[in-house]
Amino acid sequence: MKKVATRFAPSPTGPLHIGGVRTALFNWLYSKNNKGKFYLRIEDTDKERSKEEYKKQIIKSLQWIGIKHDNEEYIQSEKINEHRKVAEQLLKKDFAYKCYCSEEEINEQKNIAKKKGIPFIYNRKWRNSENLTIPNNVKPVIRFKSKISGNSVIKDLVQGEINISNSTIEDFVILRNDGSPTYQLSATVDDHLMDISHVIRGDDHKINAFKQKQIYEAMNWNIPEFAHIPLIHSNEGKKLSKRDKASTIEDYIKIGILPDALRNYLLRLGWSHKDKEIFNLDESIKYFNTTGIGKSPSKLDINRILSMNEYYIKNTNENDLYNNLEIYCEIYKDKIDNKNKEIKKSLTFLKNKAKTLEDIYINSQYLIREKIEISQEDMGLLDDVSKNILANFLKEFQKIADINKENLEKIINNLIKDNNTNFKGVGQPLRIALVGSKFGPGIYDIILSLDKKDVVKRLKAIS
RNA sequence: GGUCCCUUCGUCUAUCGGUUAGGACAUAAGGUUUUCAUCCUUAAAAGAGGGGUUCGAUUCCCCUAGGGACCGCCA
Numbered sequence: 001m002k003k004v005a006t007r008f009a010p011s012p013t014g015p016l017h018i019g020g021v022r023t024a025l026f027n028w029l030y031s032k033n034n035k036g037k038f039y040l041r042i043e044d045t046d047k048e049r050s051k052e053e054y055k056k057q058i059i060k061s062l063q064w065i066g067i068k069h070d071n072e073e074y075i076q077s078e079k080i081n082e083h084r085k086v087a088e089q090l091l092k093k094d095f096a097y098k099c100y101c102s103e104e105e106i107n108e109q110k111n112i113a114k115k116k117g118i119p120f121i122y123n124r125k126w127r128n129s130e131n132l133t134i135p136n137n138v139k140p141v142i143r144f145k146s147k148i149s150g151n152s153v154i155k156d157l158v159q160g161e162i163n164i165s166n167s168t169i170e171d172f173v174i175l176r177n178d179g180s181p182t183y184q185l186s187a188t189v190d191d192h193l194m195d196i197s198h199v200i201r202g203d204d205h206k207i208n209a210f211k212q213k214q215i216y217e218a219m220n221w222n223i224p225e226f227a228h229i230p231l232i233h234s235n236e237g238k239k240l241s242k243r244d245k246a247s248t249i250e251d252y253i254k255i256g257i258l259p260d261a262l263r264n265y266l267l268r269l270g271w272s273h274k275d276k277e278i279f280n281l282d283e284s285i286k287y288f289n290t291t292g293i294g295k296s297p298s299k300l301d302i303n304r305i306l307s308m309n310e311y312y313i314k315n316t317n318e319n320d321l322y323n324n325l326e327i328y329c330e331i332y333k334d335k336i337d338n339k340n341k342e343i344k345k346s347l348t349f350l351k352n353k354a355k356t357l358e359d360i361y362i363n364s365q366y367l368i369r370e371k372i373e374i375s376q377e378d379m380g381l382l383d384d385v386s387k388n389i390l391a392n393f394l395k396e397f398q399k400i401a402d403i404n405k406e407n408l409e410k411i412i413n414n415l416i417k418d419n420n421t422n423f424k425g426v427g428q429p430l431r432i433a434l435v436g437s438k439f440g441p442g443i444y445d446i447i448l449s450l451d452k453k454d455v456v457k458r459l460k461a462i463s
Numbered sequence: 464g465g466u467c468c469c470u471u472c473g474u475c476u477a478u479c480g481g482u483u484a485g486g487a488c489a490u491a492a493g494g495u496u497u498u499c500a501u502c503c504u505u506a507a508a509a510g511a512g513g514g515g516u517u518c519g520a521u522u523c524c525c526c527u528a529g530g531g532a533c534c535g536c537c538a
Contacts, residue, residue, distance in 0.1 A: 011538045046537060103536080110535095119465040119534060141536055159468070168466050168534085176536040183538045206467070207533050230469075230531090237530065265475095268487090272476055275486045294476080296469045297531065304475065304488050314501085352501050359500080416497080427498040439499060 004036025005197050008062075008069070009076075009187065011043040012054035015248040016061040018300065019202065019232040019240050022266045026229060027200045028067045029267070029288035039194055040069035043076045045186055050077075061249045065259045066281065074194060076186055083181035083189045086219065087142050087174050095218040096174060098140035099126040121170040124148075142175035144184070144215065152210050157227035157290040159203070164210060172211055188212040192221045200290075203228035204239065227290050230270055230297040237299070246302065254332050256357025258316070258324060261309040270298045278311065310355045318347040328357045334368075342367045342449060349445040363440050367449060372436035372458060381438070386429035387462060389415055393430065394459040403452060405444050412443075433462045 008024040010016065031038040040062070044050040059073065090096035099122075106122070113120035126132065127145060147166035154162050174185040181189075187208075191199060199209070206228045216223045234244045246252065252262055264279055271294070273279075273287045313321065322344045329336050336343060343350075343364050354360045366372055382390075396411045397403075415426045427443045434446050434455065447455055 009538085013538080043538060049537080106536090114464095116464090121465090121534080162467065164467065170534085173536050178536085180536085182536065187538080202532090203468075204532055205538090208538095228468095233531080239532070268475065270475085275477060277475095277487050294469095298475065301474050301488070307488055310501090353499080355500075363500095413497085423497040425498085431498075441499090442496085443498070 002197050003195075004031055004034035005039065005195055006031040006036065006200055007039040007041050007074075007191070007194060007196050009041040009043050009190075009201075010058055011046060011049075012051055012058060013046060013049040014054060014242055015250060016058045017240065017242065018247055018249060018252070018266070020058075021061065021065060021249050021262075022232065022269060023201055023229065024062055024067055025065070025263065025266055026227075026271070026288070026293070027198075028069075029284055030198060030200060030227075030290065032285040033288045036197070037070045038067075039071060039074055039196075041074040041076060041190060041194070043183070043186070045076055045080070045180065045183070047077075064249070064253065065263050074190065076190060079186070079190060079193065080181060082193065083186045084175065084179065086189050086215075087181065087185060090144065090174065090215070090218060091142060093218060094145070096142050096144050097127055097129070097171075099143045099171075099173075100129075100132075100135055100138045100140045101125060102135075102138050121168075124171050127171060139177035141173045141177045143171040144174050144211070144218075146171050146211070146214060152213065154209055154213060154226055156206075156209075157198075157200075157225055158230075158293045159206070159228055159295065162206065164207075169207075169210055169214075174215075184208065184211050185215070188215045191224060192216070192219070196224050198225045198227060200227040200229065202231050204231060227293070229293055230295060232269065233297045233299050235299065240300070246300070252305065253328075256328055256332075256359065256361070257305060257309050258312045258357070260316075261312040262305065264312070265305050265308045269300070270294050306355045313351050313354055313357075313360070316351075318344060318351075321347055321351060325357050325360055329361055332358075333361050336368070339368045346441070346445070346449045349441050349449075353439075353441060366435040366440070366446065372434070374432060374436045378432045378436070378438055382429055382432060382462065385419070386425070389419055389421075389426055390429055390433055390459055390462055392418070393426070394456065397452075397459075398456060403448065405448065408444055408447055434458050 006027040008020075008027050010020055028038045040059070042055050042058075044055065055073075062069070087096065091098070109123060110120045122143070126140075126143070146169045150166050151163055152166055156162055172184055173182050175181055191212075209226050209228070213223055232240045234240050234247075240247050242248070249262075260281070263281070263284065267279055267284055267288070268277065271288070271292045273292050276287075279287065316324070322340075325343070325347075326336055326340070346364065346367060347360070350360050350363050353363060392415060393411060396414075400407045400411075412423070412426050416422060419425060428438060430443055431440055431446065432438060434450065435441075440446065441449075
């Protein structure tokens with residue numbers, strides 16, 4: 001059996017898109033599942049729009065989610081000469097020809113086609129150039145001689161058999177008039193050079209497969225398997241674009257999504273294995289296959305991402321979680337410096353109340369900050385009765401030498417009785433005074449995680 | 464407009480002709496936790512429509528409708 005090699009081939013013209021991450025993930029998982037290779041190819045032949053920083057960002061994003069590529073990144077622009085050579089060979093083999101149509105000429109044809117409401121397809125004017133005189137002011141492009149009649153079939157691993165009439169495929173350009181190769185040529189040559197066995201990509205590339213297949217055939221190369229996966233749609237049901245909110249991977253990193261959670265979510269978006277929802281890394285690799293990929297596009301659901309993240313936060317051990325939190329805070333919030341011990345210890349309860357790392361960060365502020373801020377609204381909840389309760393609590397609290405849950409419970413229970421109230425009547429003002437919010441960890445967890453002097457200080461600040 | 468593709472709860476999906484159409488998220492209602500965004504239980508919620516094939520169709524075929532992708536000397 002042929003060795004499996006897959007690839008992810010983004011162009012570095014923008015930050016990595018969530019759909020791209022999923023494509024990369026599927027490729028990576030497929031290769032791992034087959035003990036094959038996974039390569040990263042940077043398609044940077046669009047010199048205008050390609051940026052080094054995006055390339056770095058793409059690599060970083062893949063790393064973040066745990067995707068490692070084999071070998072060095074394959075840089076497409078470094079292989080331009082190879083691509084050109086293939087164009088020459090195609091020309092020699094009579095599978096391609098020079099087209100001397102000027103841009104104006106092509107544009108004119110397009111306009112006519114538009115007016116008539118018919119699809120534009122290059123009229124193959126130069127396919128047979130016997131009776132044409134070569135203009136000396138036009139630099140030619142090289143076009144591929146596509147099949148004119150008959151049908152082509154691709155057995156797609158996801159889509160099944162796709163059958164199209166060859167007449168719908170035009171004589172596409174493979175070499176521009178400046179001598180640079182186009183995507184159709186470069187991608188095909190590179191896939192061949194890299195010995196790619198399975199091309200897994202978004203189904204917006206489906207038609208390209210038919211063009212590329214013809215190049216493979218003309219060159220007598222092995223044709224890889226194709227798997228065109230349905231696109232991820234925005235809420236409006238359109239292909240996700242960079243304009244859509246939360247479409248880049250950074251959008252998720254910055255709200256504190258864990259890499260494993262996003263990996264798991266993306267895996268289940270458009271792919272399934274029976275009823276199973278949670279897949280750890282090993283299981284992802286073990287179960288991934290192309291037969292589990294659905295055929296219809298799917299929508300992003302932030303609730304699902306959040307709930308997946310919540311699950312992973314709860315099920316990550318404190319050490320790993322802390323490491324994630326520390327990195328997260330340093331980049332997106334404030335660096336945790338001297339309070340790391342307290343936070344690490346408190347993670348056992350902080351993680352039970354958080355959907356994101358950001359939640360943990362917010363809920364841990366009372367540990368980090370010297371002074372806490374109380375919103376106007378919460379301040380309003382502290383009426384005279386509550387303030388009195390707090391004062392009494394403080395009095396009793398200062399008396400106890402050994403602070404533990406038992407002692408605290410005693411104090412609070414007495415306060416409830418004395419003030420003829422319930423737990424909320426005592427707990428809520430306490431939390432507001434100590435944390436600055438109605439929400440947060442359990443009362444006992446809060447008090448136990450603070451220094452005695454901080455508790456005293458914060459309670460005094462209220463009265 | 465042409466070509467190709469898709470269509471099960473609001474969302475992600477299971478079902479490989481026979482199920483009370485299952486699960487998860489979200490929603491609602493209860494219940495624990497003497498507060499809370501945790502946890503538990505329950506509920507509501509789907510086969511686009513119409514024809515076939517079949518003893519029997521969500522499942523196979525056709526048509527219609529709706530949606531999408533592509534139609535660059537971008538990738």
